[in-house]
Amino acid sequence: MTNKYIALPKGVSAENFDAAIRAFRKVLGDASVLTSAEQLAPYIKTMMPVPDADHTPSAALLATTVEQIQKIVAICNQYKVPVWMISTGKNLGYGSAAPAERGQVVLDLKRMNRILEVDKDLAFALVEPGVTYQQLYDYIKEHKLGLWLSMPAPSAIAGPVGNTLDRGVGYTPYGEHFLFACGMEVVLANGEILRTGMGSMPNSNTWQVFKWGYGPYLDGIFTQSNYGIVTKFGFWLMPEPPAFKPFVIQYQHEEDIVEIVETIRPLRISGVIPNAVVIAHALYEAPVKAKRSDYVSGPGSIPDEAVYRIMKDHKLGIWNVYAALYGTQEQIDVNWKIVTQAFGQSGKAKILTEQEAADDPAFAYRAKLMRGDMTLTEFSLYNWRGGGGSMWFAPVSQARGSETLKQMALTKQILAKYGLDYSGEFIVGMRDMHHIVDVLYDKTDPEQTKAAYQCFDELLTEFSARGYGTYRVNTAFMDKVAETYGPVQRNVHKTLKKALDPNGIIAPGKSGIR
Amino acid sequence: MKKIKLENWVSGCIFAIFLTISNTWSAQDEKTAPGFVWKDGAEIYAKICAYCHEAQVGPQIRHRELPAAYIRAVVRTGNRAMPAFRASEIDDESLVKLADFISKKETQH
Numbered sequence A: 001m002t003n004k005y006i007a008l009p010k011g012v013s014a015e016n017f018d019a020a021i022r023a024f025r026k027v028l029g030d031a032s033v034l035t036s037a038e039q040l041a042p043y044i045k046t047m048m049p050v051p052d053a054d055h056t057p058s059a060a061l062l063a064t065t066v067e068q069i070q071k072i073v074a075i076c077n078q079y080k081v082p083v084w085m086i087s088t089g090k091n092l093g094y095g096s097a098a099p100a101e102r103g104q105v106v107l108d109l110k111r112m113n114r115i116l117e118v119d120k121d122l123a124f125a126l127v128e129p130g131v132t133y134q135q136l137y138d139y140i141k142e143h144k145l146g147l148w149l150s151m152p153a154p155s156a157i158a159g160p161v162g163n164t165l166d167r168g169v170g171y172t173p174y175g176e177h178f179l180f181a182c183g184m185e186v187v188l189a190n191g192e193i194l195r196t197g198m199g200s201m202p203n204s205n206t207w208q209v210f211k212w213g214y215g216p217y218l219d220g221i222f223t224q225s226n227y228g229i230v231t232k233f234g235f236w237l238m239p240e241p242p243a244f245k246p247f248v249i250q251y252q253h254e255e256d257i258v259e260i261v262e263t264i265r266p267l268r269i270s271g272v273i274p275n276a277v278v279i280a281h282a283l284y285e286a287p288v289k290a291k292r293s294d295y296v297s298g299p300g301s302i303p304d305e306a307v308y309r310i311m312k313d314h315k316l317g318i319w320n321v322y323a324a325l326y327g328t329q330e331q332i333d334v335n336w337k338i339v340t341q342a343f344g345q346s347g348k349a350k351i352l353t354e355q356e357a358a359d360d361p362a363f364a365y366r367a368k369l370m371r372g373d374m375t376l377t378e379f380s381l382y383n384w385r386g387g388g389g390s391m392w393f394a395p396v397s398q399a400r401g402s403e404t405l406k407q408m409a410l411t412k413q414i415l416a417k418y419g420l421d422y423s424g425e426f427i428v429g430m431r432d433m434h435h436i437v438d439v440l441y442d443k444t445d446p447e448q449t450k451a452a453y454q455c456f457d458e459l460l461t462e463f464s465a466r467g468y469g470t471y472r473v474n475t476a477f478m479d480k481v482a483e484t485y486g487p488v489q490r491n492v493h494k495t496l497k498k499a500l501d502p503n504g505i506i507a508p509g510k511s512g513i514r
Numbered sequence B: 001m002k003k004i005k006l007e008n009w010v011s012g013c014i015f016a017i018f019l020t021i022s023n024t025w026s027a028q029d030e031k032t033a034p035g036f037v038w039k040d041g042a043e044i045y046a047k048i049c050a051y052c053h054e055a056q057v058g059p060q061i062r063h064r065e066l067p068a069a070y071i072r073a074v075v076r077t078g079n080r081a082m083p084a085f086r087a088s089e090i091d092d093e094s095l096v097k098l099a100d101f102i103s104k105k106e107t108q109h
């Protein structure tokens, strides 16, 4: 029996697991319960610098209905078997489709992929977890609904449910995705079905238009969490604007980030620039146009001198600010004047629009992201080092120039210590920034893999020591990040977990919660 | 007395209706149309693979007569930086069609 499964859940005997698998098969049918090494291979590959064995699942369940999920949680409770949920399962750089802990059963909801409603007038969608952005994009186009999506850079292959539940971001005015979530259906560990907000009231038609419902607002506790399995998800869509003007503003010196942020913040808070602006470092954009090996060889991080050569050769700033204006042509004209005046003051900024930059591959994919079109061009990042190693380091910063400079300098210094490059960007919220750094390394090189692990650990330690918290992290470091937020929050998380899932069957370990 | 009884009856009815509705939420939804399925290999290629393999992000893979078994293995396990794709995303049958679409000689198109 021990060899029958490639892994077992912690504390579950092979006999009990076998009985659970038989019960799952009764509910789902044999073809939807995967246990062989070959079937589970796609669930094992991660980009993290830890052995795959640490995150190997024991099985994967392909559920397609809410009723099946209710039955699955009943079986999990009976045999104390934990499940790890994925929706579209493309959490690349955060743990991919693999579970947090070895032996957990992946509950793969990709085949639960119906678009239940898209309301043209009220501009909202209600979807199941397996719906991809591509699927929704095609549906909107086919039905000529005139609505725009906001999605993360892996657009086509990822989906709104998984992305928003992990509190991901996009690049349109709706870029802070959870702000635009409205109503969820959740299967609880006891099998009950909760519809949040107005959805709790039978016959209500306001589930997707009013977020708060009555009493304590619950949606938040089902994000980055393990308190329930989300089976339906509502969110708002942006009406297609009559005009759209993407632009990039380039700067030549790293210290210029102070000026950039100080200029952008008032424009962003007042809504002159409405979208989630990106301030991308040259090394974040370079892989779209350049090869690392053309500029540097041997170990160590890339020297500044080589970065300047890349900038020159490939028409990049050291900082590249991608933003857009949306609205009628008249509105855009007025706001464009405000933007160019603000950025024109110091004489340091080079402002480019589609007229000058439409053919530039970096500009082209950024423009697509800012209007919710499908592109995977950002995957070029993985050609930089090669070897498939990547972790997103994602501390939050104030939208204050001096702070962003401090964070960048500290990140660069720690990365350099381990021979890694600063592939970083800031995604501008209104008052915050997600400082996003792709810690790229060659996973086929054991030394670099070890260095990447230590580097990431040090980044988290040093940042939290200075009060900089991380917004999201890969599954190998969830406990470490949970620690940085202090014991009281951890205790509250744990208390909720005990109340809602006393047997600990839903994704134990997510965000450090057990 | 009579009035109270009637009220009880009415509220009991309403309660029963609420219960039926809340229990039938999922059942109602399950009866609607089935989910998305792929049409053919060309569609999968266009909606997934082409974003990298026709955009200078991943290597060119079409018309190279790559063995179908190799293509299927790479899709399922991911090669280096390429993400792995699960049977829940590209089912086994569709993967056969996709591999066929990718590996065919140019002249056959």
Ligand SMILES: Cc1cc2nc3c(=O)[nH]c(=O)nc-3n(C[C@H](O)[C@H](O)[C@H](O)COP(=O)(O)OP(=O)(O)OC[C@H]3O[C@@H](n4cnc5c(N)ncnc54)[C@H](O)[C@@H]3O)c2cc1C
Pocket: A085, A086, A087, A088, A089, A090, A091, A092, A093, A094, A095, A096, A097, A109, A129, A151, A152, A153, A154, A157, A158, A159, A160, A161, A162, A163, A164, A165, A166, A167, A168, A169, A170, A222, A225, A228, A229, A230, A231, A378, A379, A381, A510
């Ligand atoms: C090149 C590149 C660029 C990227 N850019 C971005 C970006 O711009 N913005 C961004 O946000 N991310 C980005 N990512 C990270 C990641 O790929 C995306 O966030 C992606 O949307 C997450 O995968 P998914 O949508 O398939 O979600 P999933 O993998 O399905 O889900 C993510 C997590 O949510 C939870 N979850 C999923 N489904 C459920 C459920 N039904 N109930 C309860 N919990 C659930 C689980 O913990 C799961 O691990 C990028 C990755 C790469 C490789």
